[in-house]
Amino acid sequence: MAKKLASDRYLFLSALTLSCFGLLMIYSASAMQIYLPAAGGPANPFHFVMKQGFALLVGAFLAWAVHAVDYREFNRPAVVAVAMTVLVASLVAVLFAHPVNGTRRWIDLGMFSLQPSEFMKLGLILALAALLSRREGEEENLQRTLIPAAAIVLVPAGLVLAQPDFGTAFSFVAIASAMLFVAGVRLRYFLWAALLLVPTTWAYVMSAPYRKDRLMTFLNPEADPLGKGFQSLQSLIAVGTGGISGLGLGNSKQKLFFLPYPYTDFIYAIVGEELGFIGCVLVLGVFGLLLARGFRAAVNSPDSFGRLAGTGICVMIVFQALLNISVVLALVPTKGIPLPFLSYGGSALWADLIAVGILLNISQHSS
């Protein structure tokens, strides 16, 4: 029977801990940016941490607000349809924005800019959960389930690829796969999909020189340490230098422009350098706790929408985290995926916090 429980304290605490710790690490990693060699660095060492702190306050409010809403409200077709329409529209709109660093990811709202693809992940989770929860028993029906599901994933993925943002498109596919797996789709379908997707992906990767370089760099990072392998190598140096207990908070030297953008995708390398093996394992542990508690909430959910949405949210946060850390540890090629809660970036933080809000609400319900 459905029961109303208190929301999961561990879930809440892990998200809170990671966010606050992220704020600290962003300050440590970004304060030196005022000495950025070429003109263009911020004038204020607190520039990034203040913006992120503000985003965290707003995000915490959003999470609190969402956690108070019964998750089943998000299963209403109207809500899903409106959300998807708005998100797809903004993904299209983004393509006409002014490119930053060669990509079009942000919608400039004056005070701050939003990255719709981060919110798209959430929209995609809810839409897929809504679809799949209505197809129980016919998960493998091509017309009724698989093709709509593919459309829900591949249309946004294609738009994101056009930005171009391979990493986010890749997480869309990963999240969707996990949800389809939990929904009961058999493994052979994934094999078929892989047979289709791998050559496509290969062609896509090889079609752009920078993606090809990233792959080649990953396969042999030391071949060109000053060139394309620079980031991977610098990241490994940062992590490796940390040793067992690190150089101490704030003492990273790699953030002195050896490691580019140390406060975004490579913030975990700074964690490794400053806090060492202990700090790294603790961060991994908190993500592990988040995963376990999130999955627990999903498993305990009284309905399949909650199960699927909860699964999607956990995968979204933890899969991204593990993938990001794998990139930092040079286990997989550079992707451009931020570390949830820790990397600088308001959109991702809000999306993740809202997702945690939903997850917290799911955790209040149990069968």
Added chain:
Amino acid sequence: MSDPGSNPAAKRIWILLGAGCVWIIILIARLADLQLHRSEEFAVKAKRQQERTIELPPRRGAILDRTGEPLAITASVDSVFAIPSEMDGPEPTAKVLSDILGVPHAEVLRKLSDRERDFVWIARRVQEDLADRVSARKLKGVRLIKESIRRYPQSELASSVLGYVGLDNQGLSGIEFRFDRAIRGRPARVTVLRDAAQRYYAAPGRPLRLERDGGAVEGAALSLTLDASIQHIAEKELMEAFQTYRARAGSVVVMDPYSGEILALASAPVFDPNRYGEFDPEFRKCRAIADVYEPGSTFKAFTVAAGLETGVIEEGDVIDCGGGALTIGSTTIHEHGRSRYGALPVGDVLAFSSNIGSARIGMSVGRTGFFKVLRNLGFGKKTGIEIEGETAGLLRDVRSWSALTLPTMSFGQEIGVTLLQMARGYSAIANGGMLVGPHLISEVRYPDGRVEKMRRPAAERVLSEKTAETLRRLLQLVVSKGTGKRAAVPGFTVAGKTGTAQKAVPGGGYSRDRFVASFIGFVPADTPRVVIAVEVDEPKGKQYGGDVAAPVFSAVASQVMQLLHEAPHPDESRTTPTTLVAELSRSAPVLSPILTSDLVPASTRFRRPSHGLSGDGFPDLSGQSARDATRTLALLGVRVRLEGSGFVVAQEPPPGAAIEPGTWARLTLSLNPPDEEPAAPAFAPEAQNR
């Protein structure tokens, strides 16, 4: 619903959780590998790129003359650099900098426009007033940094001895090169944090300020034996002759015959080491050590020395000069200017510079004996003076001598010498027969206060005291009545020898119009203070050593004698009799008692006046010989007019009167011997020389 754990969806969620856990474990394993196992390896890599050991260059030690007068110093000057990335607009800044510093506007603008760069030199080592003007404009992104620069405050003075330094203050020639290690100092090595833009940090967040001299160990200062005043005199007089006779080159050596200390080492032409690049390398040579020449007649002194030393001649001997021609095989040797001498006393062979007389003496000494004396006198070997570029000269081995070698070498042909070797040989005659090591460095003063006295090569006896004394007497004849009259110094006796050597022509034979004119001698003749060697290469107009070089000797010698009493740093160990005796005794343990007693009074001749002496006013000179009185007054810087001859019976000013520099004194002399024997040991040499 059934137990959630048995739900197929739940099972699949747990599978996902398991996958996540496996992934986390893989990541932890990877972290363990990187951070626990390979941590050292990455620490080394990190250190290599994050840390930089920067060298803070030391301050190069000064070079001082014997009185402490600076000859080479290190000054700090400003260099201007810019940080383009800090600039608002390069255009106005470029205009200002170009106007002040005189650097082309386009060049400055190009440097400043490179906004990617954080450091560009605009102008290095700029003049002080220009640096001040740049600094006063307070231009954004334009800064000054101190760099050190070597300066030679006396410009050309002793330049060929000092040498010069390159852009990085490294010694390139002369003393600067030879003593580079001592005076360069030790750079400070500071390990600093470096960022990927090659900027340095002392601590996170604060760019390091590079203090130029902070921590670096300053180089040692060198004290030379050179005396800047004597060097100046030598250079001035040499330059005058060099210009008057439009010579190719020239050099002067002024040397203390007892210690081997070089007081002056002048070369012409000269260069300014502050701007050495503007001068031809020929101008930068230290000719007295680098140029080898055939000495000609100045060498005859050594022939006579060999004759006396081996006992084949005695002072009173008369030498058959063959009526102006001496035929050996198919070659006939003539006198200079085709003079004809029948028989000459040994002294006149020197005084009139007889080639044939010298050849006869040399031949009677014999090859082996002559070679041995010359070898002992240091010919054919480097003297070991502390500058780069010394040549050994050429003294061929006896086995390769032709029949003509011995006779022609006896008057200074078929042998290659440096002027310094000649000065050293004459020093042996002047000091009583000891071969000294000429040297330029007296001490090295380290910045920690340690003073290292340079070890002097031990003097070696090469001529007997008797030979030396005889030669001192004979060589006076050259000046008193022979070819070297113009070397005379008023108030002093001079001993020396002229030389007019025809230059050898490549391919054999001698030039008719290219000569090396030289004069080498010492003053006072019987109590020598200094040996002075003068050489003028290819003088035009006149070519005789007696006409070209002897006047230079005279001019230098008279001024040096004036100066010597005022040496601001009388180095006690250098001239006090006890030390000299000690040194001589050490190097020649078998000195006979006669020699020792000979040396004690002899060495007192070199005592410099104590500072107290000049304060006491005019000494009482009554009863002293004219020579002694003159010397005493010369040491006080007083010039003398003599009336009569013999011993002092009256003096003006009277004893005790104040002495002003350049004062004249008038001494009245009488031949009536004084009543009392002079008691001071300073008069003992007179007895020796009688």
